[in-house]
Amino acid sequence: MADIKDTKVILQGLRKKIFLTGFKGGMAHLASCFSCLEILYTLYVDGVLRIDKENSKWRDRDRFILSKGHAGLALYAILNHIGLMSDAEYNSYLQPGGVIGGEPCRRDSQWIETATGSLGHGLSFAAGQAMALKLKKSKARVYVLLGDGEIQEGTVWEAAMSAVAMKLDNLVAIMDCNEIQKMDFIEKTIGEPRWRDKWESFGWHVEEVDGHNIVSLRDCLLENNEQGKPRLIIAHTIKGKGVPIMEQNPNWHFKLPKSKKEKMAFAQALDISEEEWEA
């Protein structure tokens, strides 16, 4: 595992890269990308997911599904960072003739397990994969990242019931718990969510972790599930993490900086030079 200081520099660099790519493309869910960046980093870079970089179709690979597909740019940035997506592909984000868009798409990269974007699909898909892998006696695990707003979708709860009934101890759901959805705070929208009570009452083993602490995340993600039980990791995160004007502010769900003041705030937070703005 890399030195923590080095990792912070890498993550800062990834945030800058995601911002510049999104800004150039003219559209990105930056705040959502930034809230789950450490989670994605830990999964792909820090040795949680067992994948074969030479073979995307390896039968016993661990699966990862980004159910909150609007953070797709962060996932693409990570895939690019570890060499599973070329610079040309990554930099084509939303460009004419480009090959990647605002939501992850299996059509666009062999490393994407399933196309997401419409919320509330990923956990059911992941449960189907986990069930099939168990039937095939594979040791592979299935990780799925859900947004805490996404969990308002009814199918998430259908899948939550199924995963328990199917005893999917090879399934780990991670909730990017940034407490904000598109229009407002989660609590203002659906009341006090009491996630732990809800998921535990459905029969899941629930753990909580600081979603920006890669050491805790790694330990937690690598734990084995209790036998016969799916596991939910509530990762407490800050929406817009790394750019103070964006942090925990619902206005930034789907917004890019426009005014000079806003651009300055991004430039300062992400250490963006004038040349980089120009480019």
Place this chain on the structure above:
Amino acid sequence: MQSAYIGKLMEIAEHDATVMHLLADSGTGYDEMFRYNFPKQIYNFGISEENMVAAAAGMASVGFTPFVYTAGAFLAYRSLEFIRDDICFQNHNVKIVGMGSGLSWSSLGPTHHTTEDIAVLRSIPNLMIFSPATPKQVTACVQAAYEHKGPVYIRIGMNNEKEFFDENYTFIPGHNDVLQENGDISIFVTGSILEEAYVAVDYLSKEGYGVNLINVPCIKPLDSDNILAMARKSQKCFVIEEHNILGGLGSALAEIFSTYGLGTSLCRLGLKDVFAAGYGTHAAVRKANGLDGFSLYQRIKEEL
């Protein structure tokens, strides 16, 4: 048709352990028979159709061949986005089997009727659509769906449908069955309402009308060559379908006619953009909506 379906699925499952029979609490005695024979190849998701559809896509991505099976209405409407995004967009090898096509769930009313499914699903890329008319055709369609590596929707009826095909019947996706070729009136029909079409044709024939009867078991891809050939030698064409006349087989024919500049008159006989009226047996609800053999005969005769 249900027994034909399960019978065929058991035959396939016996040779292929990746075939999964998935239910959303939609099983009957036939499914218990399947469970008895193949306990590891059946799973009931409970009352959660969208969840089942998305999970089936996940299973297909790991190499299984799931057949999801419940009332057609709960698949075509309730689970539509999951069929579209999780199965069809990614071209997963999942078979979507909607039982109770058309008005078969007669007594339960429009919430259970499947009278807009073709309209809804025909517009989704990568999806083949089979609409068998008889139990033998169901068997053949299931085999063809299994052989096709990709998404297929099969709309099947309930039980006790009449059989019009013999042991030698073969089904090829994209091919119509010309059942009778006897004049310059062509009637195209799809699904189990074929039996009512036969009744109407009998009445017409007895009155001396020369009628061609064409069964369309594959809605997508459609047999446009056969449709054009039959239409070109006809004075007038009719479509009989247990479906809204908007977006169904009739609409598909109209697209072909206009694309190829055919001026042949086309009359669509189905539900006239309404939810079906009435309750009772399947035959009674067909009658209440002008879709029984005699009513169809009268409606055709009015147009001639």
